[in-house]
Amino acid sequence: MSPAMDGMRSAPATRNTRLDLAELTLRQVNETLQKAEAGDFVITHPRGAHALGAGLMSPIGVSIEGHVGYYCGGMNQHANIVINGNAGTGVAENMMSGRVHVKGDASQSAGATGCGGLLVIDGNASARLGISLRGLDIVVKGSIGHMAAFMAQAGNIVVLGDAGDALGDSIYEARLFVRGKVASLGTDCIAKEMREEHRVLLRGLLDAAGIGPEVDVAEFTRYGSARTLYHFHIDNLGSY
């Protein structure tokens, strides 16, 4: 590590510390972010790098100026990460807390297995969004691909656009709110009544994602588990 990098590590919380991936290695950038306890960072020239800003554990701010590769913001705790571009496979996968905001599109498995925090995707997300979700909230302003929320256990997914095939296949207790069309529902996923508690929850999620009252919660349909696959039943053999 260069003397400049050592100096940066021990420096007090700063605003907009610039880390340029055209000059620093990915490992140098990630070590700096992982060791920082406070401050704001701007990452330049990401050029599709993998695992950028993965494993962060402090309430720092990270702004990434460009497109990222796989697993950006994975396992995030407390950090607020903004990607000013598209994200590859597994953005914010297994996220625990904090916030990840993708300004462009996200590839497959966005937010997979996420336990907590908020993932906001301004564009579209492709296949397998929020599979095995365990408490993370996801808000997608565009549309999502097939197999979203497969076996999702807890947490909420809000989609302003359309959803692809097999939405919520084998879903447990996660809640899905879709404003547009759903190509098809997966096994044991059904449309459900929107009660007042769900309207309040959905409004809160939209607010958290910075979406104003121009988006009306009344336009959404709630989907969730029919709870017929929870226990083995011989009549469901074909669905297991």
Add this chain to the structure above:
Amino acid sequence: MCGIVGLFLKDKALEPELGRLTAAMLHEMCGRGPDSAGFAVYGTGTGGASKICAVKRLATLDWQDVTARLARATGSKVTCETIEDHAVLRIEGDGAKARTWLIENVPEATVLSEGEAIEIYKGVGDPDAISARLRLASFSGTHAIGHTRMATESAVTIAGSHPFSTGRDTCLVHNGSLSNHNRLRETLRRHGERFQTENDTEVAAGYLSWRMRSGDTLEQALEHALDDLDGFYTFVVGTRDGFAVLRDPVACKPAVMAETDEWVAFGSEFRALAALPGIDGARIWEPAPATVYAWTRS
């Protein structure tokens, strides 16, 4: 795993840069496929003659001898240019017949491609070393497709390296694995397709060649592939004037595309596209499952 790159130029001014840009893209995909690599480059046409690319399987093979035998067997004028262990045989006659003759009579070589514009080169080992050894950066042309391989389905050999080509000026690279290739290979053999390996991807290449030989456009051939090919795949396909991408309906294998007024590009990951000129202003998207994307040079 495997890595795929593809670059289809719309701007003629970029044609001298094709090889350099493709080599830079392929470099980024080394980690996805460190076993072997290959590339297809579509250059300027030969004005009716055929180019056959082949690579030695046996180091003692003498290309001059092969050239003379091919000329005698076909009664055509044949010239030969060598690059490392590869040869480009240029024949003033029926290229398909010459390809078949080579496959049947020169077992010491693997025939890689036949056509007016296509040249395919392959090697085993580090993709960067292969593209340096075979001088990929020096090629000019209209479009190129490259592949880095992490073998899953068959052995790490030149025979298992991509791109695969069984038909004139047509090639295919594949990330994934097919599950119905053995039966399909037999069907295609009965339709006259000639295979050189037991590889699943070669069957997909043969399938597309057969469909297009039977009258399909590239798009139609790929639409039929959705019905007839079973397995996981992201394909990038090249023809004399065309370039296409297809992902299977489950779409496990990664793909990202970008387009500007100057080019269309494919990468298994965005980092393969990150160094292309004008990428900051490009339209970038992930190709949807079971959807044919095709471009044709007008």
